[in-house]
Amino acid sequence: MDAILLQILNGLDKGSAYALIALGLTLIFGTLGVVNFAHGALFMIGAFCVVTLQRILNISTVTIDPTKTDFLGNPLKVKTPYIIEWFGEGAGMAIINWSVPLAILFAIPIMLLVGYVMERGLIKHFYKRPHADQILVTFGLAIVLQEIIKAFYGANPIPTPAPEVFRGSFDFGVLIGMAENAVIYPYWRLVYFAFSALVIAGVFAFLQFTTFGMVVRAGMADRETVGLLGINIDKRFTIMFGIAACVAGLAGVMYSPINSPNYHMGMDFLVLSFVVVVVGGMGSLPGAVLAGFTLGILESFASMNQVKGFFEAIYLPSIDQIIIYLVAIVILLVRPRGLMGRAGVMED
Amino acid sequence: MSKQLTRRGVLKSGAVVGAGLAMPTIFTSPAAAYTNEPKGGTVTLGFNVPQSGPYADEGADELRAFKLAVEHLNGGGDGGMMKTFSSKELKGNGILGKKVKYVTGDTQTKSDAARASAKSMIEKDGAVMISGGSSSGVAIAVQGLCQEAGVIFMAGLTHSNDTTGKDKKANGFRHFFNAxxxxxxxxxxxxxxxxxxxxxxxxxxxxxxxxxxxxxxxxxxxxxxxxxxxxxxxxxxxxxxxxxxxxxxxxxxxxxxxxxxxxxxxxxxxxxxxxxxxxxxxxxxxxxxxxxxxxxxxxxxxxxxxxxxxxxxNWHWSLSDAGSKAFVKSFGEKYGFPPSQAAHTCYVQTLLYADACERAKTFNPCGVAEALEGFKFDGLGNGPTEYRKEDHQCFKDVLVVKGKENPTSQFDVLEVVEVTPRAQVEYKPDHTMFKGGSLGKCNPGA
The missing domain is CATH 3.40.50.2300 (Response regulator)
Known part of the structure; x- marks a missing residue:
């Protein structure tokens, strides 16, 4: 029981990341009709917004400490961040300590800008091209973006720890009357899950309860008719691309303490998120969220020793690596348009 | 008597000529005594490191070390570990009087890509030795290729027992320690x-x-x-x-x-x-x-x-022996930060190869291999070391480290807690973890 609960909890935060990326991916597909394989790169850029902010906050003055030496035996250069000089040790360190949550504010304008440049500069030229062309160009763009990040930040992961208060874990099992150490859960993963739920709810509320959202939904259902009513739907869809980029970027920002940012992290999530979108139903926002969490939890279960052992016994090794694809195959065989997909989407 | 030219005959001859042309040059070249025998005033070494992919930073550090080694071999810089190396064959005039040149390849930390880049350096650039890498899978794949091609492979960072265990090869040598x-x-x-x-x-x-x-x-x-x-x-x-x-x-x-x-x-x-x-x-x-x-x-x-x-x-920049200090000084002054263990092993492998060529008085891989087998040396940062003849594994002291509690800089993350003597880590060549496979015979290629 405790093992099952543990894997459900693990699946929730994995699913949160899948759901957030897939939400943006399907939002872009639903509005612009573009299959954006560069969406994982947006997640990665979001994570590197944290790294960039950390570096900005750590820009330092250099003083020489003659009493100490560096590795070559020269007098040691001591670096003191400007932020500590300006605000004092306590406040300066607190700002650096909270750099991940602060990076949300830093990342929003950057991601909107990146999304705008990406859409206006490249993707809009591919609206009327076949999906295969869109996939090729956006996949190429993803590779270019990750190589740029690697050139600036290197290939190794860069640690971006959560604020001190959210490091470590709590005994969830004890809270619900189970044995000690049965279900341990890190604080930050709980924060990540709550943040994801908030962002997903925010996007749905925005689309459901605002006039802008209503027009976008109408455009998703029948773009031509909305255009005939004199509404500039293209402009709104461009804004939606920016919002989708922002959602992916913020997912990356908040994910950075869970796994240290590295240039390849976007690709790691992209393929799985694409599967999530397909399973959820191309263009279906609730489908993306449902499939994200479902597949995240399934992936967690598949990594349990008992489950792996069972599948190994029936000649299906490494089930934890293929479970998502197996489930995707089954769902698409039984329900080709995905869990919540609409008829006609991607069927031409 | 004149033979009639038939269609079948033309096809047969064409097939034979075609097969001959298609055969890689490393399996032909009858004029040379061994693969890529240096003819002019230079000798080319091939450095095969991950320049892209997840270990690219480690590969970059390996490449820095290789460049430093080449500089020192050609008489540039401060000589680094050449001054502390127990063998005094290296004079800073290249290898066997030939100026050392190098070419680089990108392993991408993928076995197939690593083999392709090594093959290209051997066949197109005439590399007489291949070194580098940051993964055991890659090392084993490239070692196998070098054995077939008839060049020496001086492994970089590879820690699997198999590299000098079941997958060992006569043309391959590992300075790095193992699992x-x-x-x-x-x-x-x-x-x-x-x-x-x-x-x-x-x-x-x-x-x-x-x-x-x-x-x-x-x-x-x-x-x-x-x-x-x-x-x-x-x-x-x-x-x-x-x-x-x-x-x-x-x-x-x-x-x-x-x-x-x-x-x-x-x-x-x-x-x-x-x-x-x-x-x-x-x-x-x-x-x-x-x-x-x-x-x-x-x-x-x-x-x-x-x-x-x-x-x-395998090694740490904070060691205080003369060899380590000389290497850290050379590397640190040139690049502004201390070298990694990957950089150290690649630098040392290059010097060991050059020294073996000098002692063997040839670039012939079989001569070089013979010079390396059983070679005992000191002054290269790990104390007294031996390239064991039976498996081409270097035996030396091993460092036990732990994450430092109070680091003074971004490089100061590990501290050495014990230097385990060679005798404690040495095992027999037929140890159960290393069983299977055999070195085979040295392959000079040509």
Whole structure:
């Protein structure tokens, strides 16, 4: 029981990341009709917004400490961040300590800008091209973006720890009357899950309860008719691309303490998120969220020793690596348009 | 009597000529005594390192070391370890009087890409020796290629027992230590620090190095009284280890052994710390984590999470012997930061190759191999060292390290807690972890 609960909890935060990326991916597909394989790169850029902010906050003055030496035996250069000089040790360190949550504010304008440049500069030229062309160009763009990040930040992961208060874990099992150490859960993963739920709810509320959202939904259902009513739907869809980029970027920002940012992290999530979108139903926002969490939890279960052992016994090794694809195959065989997909989407 | 020209005859002759032309030049070249025999005033070395992919930073450091070694061999810079090397054959006039040139390849940390780049350097650029790399899978693949091609392979960072075990080759030589030596050095320190009555849970990267590392450290710790309660193989592509780490605390284990390297190590250790493993008490003891193979570059990526965690390393820039100091000075002054263990082993391998050529008075791989076999040397940062003839593995002292509690800089993440003497880590060539395979015969190629 405790093992099952543990894997459900693990699946929730994995699913949160899948759901957030897939939400943006399907939002872009639903509005612009573009299959954006560069969406994982947006997640990665979001994570590197944290790294960039950390570096900005750590820009330092250099003083020489003659009493100490560096590795070559020269007098040691001591670096003191400007932020500590300006605000004092306590406040300066607190700002650096909270750099991940602060990076949300830093990342929003950057991601909107990146999304705008990406859409206006490249993707809009591919609206009327076949999906295969869109996939090729956006996949190429993803590779270019990750190589740029690697050139600036290197290939190794860069640690971006959560604020001190959210490091470590709590005994969830004890809270619900189970044995000690049965279900341990890190604080930050709980924060990540709550943040994801908030962002997903925010996007749905925005689309459901605002006039802008209503027009976008109408455009998703029948773009031509909305255009005939004199509404500039293209402009709104461009804004939606920016919002989708922002959602992916913020997912990356908040994910950075869970796994240290590295240039390849976007690709790691992209393929799985694409599967999530397909399973959820191309263009279906609730489908993306449902499939994200479902597949995240399934992936967690598949990594349990008992489950792996069972599948190994029936000649299906490494089930934890293929479970998502197996489930995707089954769902698409039984329900080709995905869990919540609409008829006609991607069927031409 | 004149022979009639037939269609069948033309096809047959064409097929024979075509096959001859299609055959790689490394299997032909009858004029040379061995593959890529240097004819002019230069000799070309091939440095095959990960320039892209997840180990690109490690590859960049290897490349810096190779360039430094070439500079020193050609008489540039301050000479580095050439001044402290026990062999005095290297004079700074290249190798055998020929100026050293180099070409580079990108392994991408993929076996097929690494073989392709090595093949290109041998066939197109005329490289007489291939060195570098940051993965055992790649090292084994390239070592096999060099054996077929008839050039020497001086392995870079490869830690799997198999490189000089079941996959050893007569043309291949490894200066870096291996999983068995790590385990032999680490187990006594772990016993001393954490006691005999411990239960270990292993997370293991699912490929040659991971299997090899896990088998060695499990055997060494079990010999000290520990029990292995579980070993879970984790796919190499895993980035989120939470689902593997989460069940550990409830498994009855009080030690987690992370048989992971590179990004895997950073991510699994980060997950383990996030799940609060280090602050817990299990079986009445503090829960501990062990990382058998450390790399400073990787440890830096894990940040504060490495503090107090034990592991092993081939070399560390803080060593105070003359060779290490000379190398750190050369490298540090040229590049502005201390070298990694990957850089050290690549630099040393280049000098050892050059020295062997000088002593053998030839670039012929069979002559070079003979000069390296059983070669005893000192002054290259690891104390007295020997290239064992039977398996082409270097035997030397091994460093047990732990994550530093109070680092003074971004490079100062590990501290040496014990220098384990060679005798303690040495094993017989037919040791069970190394069984199978044979060196075979040296292949000069031509």
């Amino acid at each position: 068995q030596m790590s385990a032999a050095a680490l187990a006594p320190v772990l016993e001393k620090k954490y006691g005999k009555d411990r239960k270990a849970y292993h997370l293991t990267a699912d490929y040659t190095w991971g299997w090899s590392q896990q088998a060695s450290i499990a055997a060494a710790t079990e010999a000290k009284g520990w029990k292995t309660v579980n070993n879970v193989l984790t796919p190499l592509a895993t980035t989120d280890f939470s689902s593997y780490v989460a069940p550990v605390l409830n498994s009855g284990a009080d030690i987690l052994v992370l048989n992971h390297y590179g990004g895997n190590m950073i991510n699994s250790l980060t997950s383990a710390v996030q799940f609060g493993l280090r602050g817990k008490q299990v079986n009445g003891k503090d829960f501990e984590i062990v990382v058998p193979l450390y790399s400073r570059l990787m440890a830096r990526g894990a940040g504060k999470n490495v503090k107090g965690i034990f592991g092993s390393t």
